[in-house]
Amino acid sequence: MAVLPNTTCLELTISIPGLSSSSGEGGGVSMKDLDINQIPSGGEEECMEDEDESPNGGPPRKKLRLTKEQSRLLEESFRQNHTLNPKQKEALAMQLKLKPRQVEVWFQNRRARSKLKQTEMECEYLKRWFGSLTEQNRRLQKEVEELRAMKVGPPTVISLHNSEPLPASTLTMCPRCERVTTTATTVQDNGGPTAGNSVSANRTLSDKVAFVRSRHPSAAC
DNA sequence: CCCTCGACGGGAGTTACTTCA
DNA sequence: ATTGAAGTAACTCCCGTCGAG
Numbered sequence: 001m002a003v004l005p006n007t008t009c010l011e012l013t014i015s016i017p018g019l020s021s022s023s024g025e026g027g028g029v030s031m032k033d034l035d036i037n038q039i040p041s042g043g044e045e046e047c048m049e050d051e052d053e054s055p056n057g058g059p060p061r062k063k064l065r066l067t068k069e070q071s072r073l074l075e076e077s078f079r080q081n082h083t084l085n086p087k088q089k090e091a092l093a094m095q096l097k098l099k100p101r102q103v104e105v106w107f108q109n110r111r112a113r114s115k116l117k118q119t120e121m122e123c124e125y126l127k128r129w130f131g132s133l134t135e136q137n138r139r140l141q142k143e144v145e146e147l148r149a150m151k152v153g154p155p156t157v158i159s160l161h162n163s164e165p166l167p168a169s170t171l172t173m174c175p176r177c178e179r180v181t182t183t184a185t186t187v188q189d190n191g192g193p194t195a196g197n198s199v200s201a202n203r204t205l206s207d208k209v210a211f212v213r214s215r216h217p218s219a220a221c
Numbered sequence: 222c223c224c225t226c227g228a229c230g231g232g233a234g235t236t237a238c239t240t241c242a
Numbered sequence: 243a244t245t246g247a248a249g250t251a252a253c254t255c256c257c258g259t260c261g262a263g
Contacts, residue, residue: 064227065263083255105228108255113226115256 066106070096074103078110 066074077084077092084092084107086100093100 066227086253102227104254106226108257109226109228112256112258 070098074106074110078107082111082114083107 073092073096077088081088084103089100089103089107093103096103
């Protein structure tokens, strides 16, 4: 657990509907200058007790921006754990001077958005992988054509792995799509475009790839 | 106009507790 | 008195969406 470095007053900027920020003239308080810890009319240092109403009883406060420090701590906490138990939530909320509900919402949003990001990355990965497989397939088909045209001697196929000639016995023909492949072919051999991906991302992708492969009668494809 | 992100409503799942046959 | 099913409340999570900045 990180320790908040002696925070005396967190800088929360808020917007209060109905509170004019500019009114055209100078001298007004900018929205960005509002500090949630400086609640007018004798507010305490806590910002977590004012429920859903602005201090003057107006419409409920709509949105606040978290400070950099709050965001940093939340991110740090999220890195350690993507979910919080009630105690952790309470402690974090207290540390950040937020309502537990705000911490909860932040984690929910964070989970949702990192999942979205992850999905986008996987989509991109699969697109690129599909492209590389298409290209590989095209090359192999061309090679088959050439071998068929020659009709002489055992075929020589260069391994994608180490550029060594593969023995003909390692070649198989997929009965379904009639494409030639090698029995030693693996996902890694296909040269997935993002070799530097994180472990978790790879596992997720591997699962998906395994699923896709399992639906094909020929595991070699 | 588009994007980010804090907030909300609603639905689903889980758990603890109560009621009743 | 005990037990199991049904009902309910509280809580959490996810999803979709809104809207301020």
